[in-house]
Amino acid sequence: MAMDPFNQLIVAISVTSFFTFQWLFHKVSPWMSTRISRPGFLGLSDKQKIEWNSRTVSTFHALLVGIFCLYILFFDDPVNEDPVWGDPTWVKTNVAITTGYLISDLLLIFYYWKAIGDKFFVVHHLAALYAYYYVLNLSRRLPANMTTNFSQNAEESPEPRKAEVKGNIPSWLQGTLLRNGPGIFSVGVTSYDHWFDGMAIMKSFAIKDGEVTYRSRFLESDTYKANMAANRIVVSEMGTMAYPDPSKNFIVKAITFLNHTVPDFTDNGASNFIKYGKDYYATSETNYIRKIDPVTLETQDKVDYMKYLPVNLASSHPHYDKEGNAYNFGTSIAEKAKTKYILFKVPAVSETDKDSPALKKVEILCTVPCRSLLTPSYYHSFGLTENYFIFIEQPLKLDILKMATAYMRGVNWASCLKFCPEESTLIHLIDRKTGKVVDTKYYTGAMVVYHHVNAFEDDGHVIFDVIAYKDNSLYDAFYLNRMKENPGSEDDDGYSKPSYKRFVLPIRSDKGVAVGEDLVKLKYTTASAVKEKGGKLLCQAEVVCEGFELPRLNYDFNGKKHRFVYGCSVEKCAVAKGIAKLDTETKERIYWSEDHCSPSEPIFIPRPNGESEDDGVVLATVINYNPGQSSFILILDGRTFEEVARAYVNTTLNRDMHGFFIPLQN
Template sequence: MQYEYGKNKEEHPDPIKAEVKGLIPDWLEGTLIRNGPGLFSLGETSYNHWFDGMALLHNFTIKNGEVIYRSKYLRGDTYNSNMHANRIVVSEMGTMAYPDPCKNIFSKVVTFLSHTIPDFTDNCANNIIKYGNDYHATSETNYIRKIDPVTLETQDKVDYMKYLPVNIVASHTHYDKEGNSYSMGTSIAEKGKTKYTLFKVAGGSGSEASPTALKNVEVVCTVPCRSLLTPSYYHSFGMTDNYFIFIEQPLKLDILKMATAYLRKVSWASCMKFHPEESTLIHLIDRKTGKEVGTKYYTGAMCVYHQVNAFEEDGHVVFDVIAYDDNSLYDVFYLDKLKDQIASNTVYCKPMCKRFVLPLSDKGEMGEDLVKLKYTKASAVKEKDGKVLCQGEVLFDGVELPRINYNFNGMKYRYAYTCCVDVSPVAGKILKLDVETKQKIEWTEENCFSSEPVFIPRPNAVDEDDGVVLVSVISCKPGQRCFLLVLDGKSFKEIARAYVDAEFHMDMHGHFIPDCC
């Protein structure tokens, strides 16, 4: 039995006590909140793409070995407008909304004109991020929604554009040890220039009196786009103690086509194109100066959605990513194709966990490999005009949705936790990867799909893998319940599962909030 993509899910806003089998460690206390699409049709209208569905938040609050479950739809302007009309009235990336055919001609004209320069959705169905003391649901538009991570109540709507000029913002945010947050957005054709902007939000800057911690935002640096009207799409970026790593890939948004998409009756997603003939630029930015280093790094055409980790060693910056040879992954999730693709095990471009190495010094002969680290096959060959051609080393293939012990973010690390996606875009297999030995350990179970694994370190732990891994698991067999899986971080053996009398939805990303924070 397959998971039914495109099926509307019920919310469960009242707390449900889970039935725990096994023993949850007594030190594990906090809330795991996760986000993903859960509503795909309203009235006689349906979304075209799985990513477009209305955001459904759900969480697992853990205390004294017990688990309480909740789920609730994000009540943003998009959700409220759609529900009021009982149809899709706000456009998403893969689904363009049009006027109600029952409206009079005057209303149709007004709606037509208003969509010529469209406002983006606040259906923030991708991730959970923290700014200051505030938690937000986010996607990749200029809107995020502040939420209560425990009750899942929707709070303030926050527009990035009121604080800094970014039209599109990455789904993933980094945090330093002082609690500051770092994010990245694209400023499109601002004062005749398109640029990428890295910005910092001070930790602990949120307050009850202020709608958002973004009031204290600080631009750290900007990177010019290599073309004014076709900026690169990106989902995440890398960060070490001293550097940011931004991958400007040849998967591009055509701004002119996006501006006229409504008139041409096409989706915004159709305005995103992969250019395999172009190279991928790798920008290495000094965090102290806000300037790019002098060396120009590049590699062949690839698509990257998720960074694994990055670190510095002996005059090199090492970074690991999940890379694709093209952008076919997005097409897999069109709802009219998804069921057939999963049922037939249709092969799409397989993801690869790749390691790239950027030498900080470009001293060497033309044609010389500047990578001096002995443990990697990644190369960086010096070319003319300050260019360095980087070739990545494939560490693993068929893996996605990577998470690490975030205490090791920006540091040399050994372990990553991922979903296995050999063929299907979803899987009932979770992997612990050892990036040093290239070995992997798996947890697997039939008739289920598993979410992105989240590693929670044991308080005061010394070893990198001393902790637990939490996974939301959807059971597909009739009569089986969904559950929260708890794995031991070291042995990767199951130590507990918390069964919930509710149907989970397939989510995307999540965030664990310890009780102490």
């Protein structure tokens, strides 16, 4: 990979510094000394002249870097605002000058050892060079501003801005890419503890006739309005418990306590966008979603799922069919003394009903009993095929009783989410025609799944792909204090690398099959499903690859057999350093990456009437940490994975979570 422009500049400064100080020693110092005191300088011995020139150059270097240090101390705003994590551009420039000087002086010491040789100087110079190498090399391992980008409040740009396009955007690519994610991390003197908790900022990239227009707006949720009005965080999020202003009276504190005992969750929809009927909503995973205008990003109605069906939590990753129907899962907690998972359908809106919310006609398709009344499983997504839904009840559980007492105990709600490695993961297969869970019981070992990739059917089997973790340490990795200590580092010992796993569920009758026999008969996978006593099937996955997250595919192949998947490359840390195209047949990956750039979840857009599954483009927003360079939206060829175009936005982009592409005709 080629060296980025900033590092090239630093190397050039170091080399220039080396030759400059050599020139000063051999030419400038003798010339100036004879002009100032010709008899005095010429009267020195050769050894004394060497030492004199060395001291002259050393004094000049000290004055030069001293002036630089004073400038940095008094005028370098990024470093003064954050001495540890501020942009160290001028610091590195100063270090580069000193590096060139030290190498020059070290060579002179060795060459004129009899005159100025000193082993302590050699040790000093080598130690300093090692330290400076570390500082200069830090820009390659830890991009400037990477940490502050995670925790700095974003700035909205509600008016459209034209982006600078480099390359040629395909004429058929017409539509709007919406992106959603946390954007405000501190209000007044209070700050969120977890990156996921930040108040949402929505971004749109409108692509039309080869041009790109960008805009962004904060989601003006009730949470946003309450926090801004109080000038402090007053609405709790999953990883941040909000407490009242100490100056408030007892009544306010008592009300706050009661609100947290039976929590009314946030409407800060900072995770994704959902389309129900003709409407678009910003969503997280609570019972609240916020309708938005996908063009202006204006925040509109607040919608409570519980007005239409009894769910306290809901997935932010629904599925859609070609008719426009949406399918999703929600969790109903202790409703009529039962906790269950509810699969529901939001029908497409007809012309006669286009002015009413699609949720008014929501249908409950299936309910799956929770294996524990007060500890429902956490889930983020699910799978579907032509005839089945796949729901994973994993041993990552939300302890409801602990949640009710979290405020009193001074802990956040996330601390009530516990992983139980001793328990199995249940796999529920739901028949789309009957709306019932199939009789066969499937299970596997303990794991944590956030994202389903896809699912399909083949010769009496249901195959589904997921991104799986061995534990729930991924959530902990996004606490802001931890991110500030080790942002994007490849040396994070606590990082749990995700695995792309393929499971196979046999759906034919197992009559006559002996206990211990593998029922999977497909030749192209090593996944197994072994029959156990009582008829249960123990499913073991095939690991397709590792270090791959935020998977997206050609959605025309959703629920069908697919070959290609696009996702973020997270092989060494949770912060994406690149994106990849995975061929699930050959297990090969093609990568895109660029020094000091961090891409978002890639989204595949198929070319109309495309010739193949990967005939289209991949869109990803890219945060550019290179000094003086703008962030951009990247467009890659879906087949070759080569860059087609990029559009630079003249503003700071914040890291986001998920996105939604709206074709122009919609």
